[in-house]
Amino acid sequence: MxxxxxxxxxxxxxxxxxxxxxxxxxxxxxxxxxxxxxxxxxxxxxxxxxxxxxxxxxxxxxxxxxxxxxxxxxxxxxxxxxxxxxxxxxxxxxxxxxxxxxxxxxxxxxxxxxxxxxxxxxxxxxxxxxxxxxxxxxxxxxxxxxLTIAFVVNKKLVKDVPQSWADLLKSDYKNSVVYLDPRSAGIGQVMTFAAAFANGGTMENVQPGLDYLGKLHKAGNVLRVLGTTPYAQFVKGEIPIWIAYENDGLKAKYTDGLGDDVAVVIPKEASAAxxxxxxxxxxxxxxxxxxxxxxxxxxxxxxxxxxxxxxxxxxxxxxxxxxxxxRLPAAPQVKPLDVIKAAAKKTEIDAGYAKAVAN
Known part of the structure; x- marks a missing residue:
């Protein structure tokens, strides 16, 4: 096995x-x-x-x-x-x-x-x-x-730290969320699968993840979508909530001096490694x-x-x-990604993402 x-x-x-x-x-x-x-x-x-x-x-x-x-x-x-x-x-x-x-x-x-x-x-x-x-x-x-998908939160900018994908849709987080574009960055693809897992999707059915991202945009909670990792901007205090990998949050928290001002949350419904x-x-x-x-x-x-x-x-x-x-807590809700299946879904994610987030 x-x-x-x-x-x-x-x-x-x-x-x-x-x-x-x-x-x-x-x-x-x-x-x-x-x-x-x-x-x-x-x-x-x-x-x-x-x-x-x-x-x-x-x-x-x-x-x-x-x-x-x-x-x-x-x-x-x-x-x-x-x-x-x-x-x-x-x-x-x-x-x-x-x-x-x-x-x-x-x-x-x-x-x-x-x-x-x-x-x-x-x-x-x-x-x-x-x-x-x-x-x-x-x-x-x-x-x-x-690497595992997590919410990396600047607690100076965010009063209540979101614990779930559902939380992230709340009006409390208007213009707060930054993530990397699934069409150009691998982490964006992993994030899409993580959101799918959290909303009833699977490796074979990523549509719930795309639908979720569409809802996040329609709620007005997305500050911006980027092509490369915005670590420096986060450390400078320019990003309230960054859907990132846990290592980025831990690095900001323990290595680059942000300490208790940073929360690293693996969303409770599900995530992806x-x-x-x-x-x-x-x-x-x-x-x-x-x-x-x-x-x-x-x-x-x-x-x-x-x-x-x-x-x-x-x-x-x-x-x-x-x-x-x-500093890496047990997280049984994290699901490993099958990269062969993920690769087969890239074209669908690219097209589906553009449709889901279109205004």
Whole structure:
């Protein structure tokens, strides 16, 4: 029997993560995996890795960049923050002359990238440890962490913190809600499924989620819909309620100083947990540097860095830090997303969303 993604990631919280002491230079420390130094030598000749859609405020990527650069000083890092669906579009447009070495996205978009022939097979360190639902069989994508939909609330701007999707429709929350567009961002797709689960929908029937978003707009409660993550705006106090991932809220609360002014709520009716994957781009300009980067984030060190950013890692045996585990409450209402089924619903969500929120 296959382990569900949600049960699997929850099991990771059992053991406390030891001190990482991370980011020694590879030449001055033991290898994280066999062949690391040889791969680094090849990557150093390329000198650069181009990482698509790894925005630094998302999923603790900034810490990953810093650790990678310290360990591999002769390989520069460049990145962008496009959104999952937009990343696949960019890869397809540049198919004849790829600009990226790796691409990170909601795993349903990874399935789309495979279907469009823009990614290459690569099995990184710890690939064989991943459950089947967390990887493409040939390594054309693999999950590096999972994320859960939550309401991230600025309590300075919101008197009564909403606890449910039903609450969010109340007149108390006029012009208060911000979320990412399901047509361009993976989190928007996951949010749509979460809203569907909360309103009687399923993976096969996402219409209740689209209907809910339509009601949210008609109620006048949506402040704006964005294409990329508005973390900085939230921290600045510009967003009352952000339908986001729990790790963003926990980061704002515990890392970036907002403390008790932030509430992170997994809505009581239901939510969704989504695997996020990454791929080696087909015919990318720096293939060895790309492989070095992918291997790094799949090592115990790289996975531990995700955990420090309140993101649940995908590799078995990599435990969450004790203080992080305490801040991720049990949430039996969270349902794991089947990314194959989610990918099959993308066209329906795109068209249905435009119709549902039209004035």
């Amino acid at each position: 296959k382990t569900s993604p949600l049960a699997y990631v929850a099991a990771l919280a059992i053991v406390a993560l030891p001190a990482l002491g991370f980011a020694q230079t590879v030449k001055d420390s033991p290898e994280l995996y066999a062949g690391e130094k040889t791969l680094y030598e090849a990557a150093a000749k390329e000198g650069l890795v181009v990482s698509f859609d790894t925005g630094p405020t998302w999923a603790n990527w900034a810490a990953q960049f810093a650790a990678f650069k310290k360990r591999y000083p002769e390989v520069e890092m460049t990145y962008n923050d496009l959104g999952s669906a937009a990343t696949v579009v960019a890869l397809e447009k540049a198919k004849n002359r790829p600009q990226a070495d790796t691409a990170y996205y909601f795993a349903a978009s990874a399935v789309d990238a495979v279907n469009k022939g823009v990614v290459a097979p690569f099995k990184p360190v710890n690939f064989e440890k991943l459950p089947d639902v967390f990887r493409h069989p040939d390594g054309q994508w693999f999950t590096i962490h999972s 989504a695997p996020y994957g990454i791929s080696l781009v087909k015919n990318g300009p720096n293939p060895n540097a790309g492989k070095l980067w992918l291997n790094f984030i799949m090592t115990e060190m790289g996975q531990g860095i995700f955990a420090q950013g309140f993101v649940r890692p995908s590799v078995p045996g990599v435990a969450l830090p004790a203080n992080v585990a305490d």
